[in-house]
Amino acid sequence: MSHRPGPTARLLAALELFAAWLLAAITALTFTSVVLRYAFNWSIPDSFDAGRNLLGIAIFWGIALAAYRGEHITVDLLWSALGPRARRVMDAFAGIVALLCLAVFTYTMADKVLSTYRDNVQTFDLHLPVWIFYAVAWVGLALCIPLLLLRLWRQLTRPEAGEPAQHAALR
């Protein structure tokens, strides 16, 4: 029997698809750049800057989604030796620490976006404003906060549901 994913799962899948396609774009950009360099001694303007800034966006969005799905790398030695109740307590503690850390990080990153805007930092070839890339990356990071709150709420109220990764809509 197949379950239709809820609106949250569909939204998260869409966000993840966006970030995943960014990875495809970065790869295609670098690949094409190398081919053009050897075939025509020409390179795509800003392929270097665009590639690395898109990578930043994909990573920050990926970090947010991984935090929600509990896919970050952890040491499970103690956790795996505990019973379900103690595991829930430990998960809640880890979730709260992660939430607080990422909240501070989001706040400081906003400062970086603003300072990049004020300093009018631009890409090398096309002089595109870099703060726009940083701002989009920041949105992904900011997404962490509601997502981690949602995860915490799920862990505390519906512990039997398991990790969100197990029922996320992928396609």
Next chain:
Amino acid sequence: MNPDLVAIGGFVLLFVLMLLRVPIGIAMGLIGVGGFGLMGDFGPALKLLSQSPIRTATEAGFGVIPMFLLMGAIASASGMSRELFQAANSFLGHRRGGLGMATIAACAGFAAISGSSVATAATFSAVAYPEMRRHNYPQSFATGVIAAGGTLGAMIPPSLVLAVYGIITQQDIGRLYIAGIIPGILAASMYIMTISAIAIARPNYLPPGQRSSWGARWHALRSVWAITLLFLFVIGGLYGGMFTATEAASMGAGGAFVIAVARRTLTRAGFVECLVKSLRTTAAIFTILIGALLFGYFLTVTQTPQKVTQLLTGLGFGRYGILAIIMLMYLVLGCVMDAMAMIILTIPVVFPVITALGFDPIWFGVIIVMTVELGLIHPPVGMNVFVIKSVVRDVKISTIFFGVIPFVITDLVRLVILIAFPILATYLPERMG
């Protein structure tokens, strides 16, 4: 504040947080920024937090990680692992232990397009295990071979763990990859010799399969020539100085995509799944990379690496004695941590010791990857063993650990060989273009 006290307190808190299942990257970042603030002022510490992570995430050289991940994911999704196994099996399968040898050869081939040990072990648990069981290979041997073969994923280029080592120690990733070629081939050859020795010692233990005709062999080879050519092109380009490591990764991922599409072995949904998988792994790796680089600032202000270097060099054990202590530490850590986390957590402290002792950093990269890979198969927390258990459900963990014993011994012998003959790792990088 006393820097020694802050450093010790920082490490204790870090391990407590990790034991309480706080994600490793977040724990390292927290201790890094918090410790940096305690040693000076929290203003500069928060400034660090605003600048270091975005610099890490937008570092063009780090693009090597998602792109090589994508290459491996595409190769796996388009069935190349099965074709590699069939090709290796057609040449080796008729020997006693031949299916095991074919598994190792196919793992080595797959490792050349995928940088992950765990991915290699998972893939061949599904591809090679049923075939070995069909030929009455014992469960322990079949799973042990796959667990050991999986470790080749981290040694034969492109290797994720080597890339991360290069990022943290600021060594050229291309040179590290080239350095891994001979030790990787040595590893695969020694595993095959081990299987051969087992087959000679216990003739009925590993029955031979059917001999393939030369026609069948050429047919099997036809299906793997494209991916072999792609690997040679990517690594040849790196060796010849045609590409940077990131460019080589993009050529690998792009090439694997073109081959899979041309052979109609990759669907659109399959490709999207590859992208999503690569993104998820990339995010997990970059979280600990970002945390590790923040933690590095904490180590710098507390001067921990210098103090550890002083302490170890003052013990009077000699450089190889200290190297042995470090490797022993990794084997112990391998009982509780995965390879990536171990490298990221410890290298900032260990690397200055190694360079102070006059060891070659590229050679040490190979040695350390081999050592942490041992942790993937030795008890009690061998990650590859758990991965195999998750795919092959009817096998006991203890059975797999029993099966890997001969390969753990082989690994230890190989480590001794590489320490005695560093040229095995340094010969090729010294001749790079």
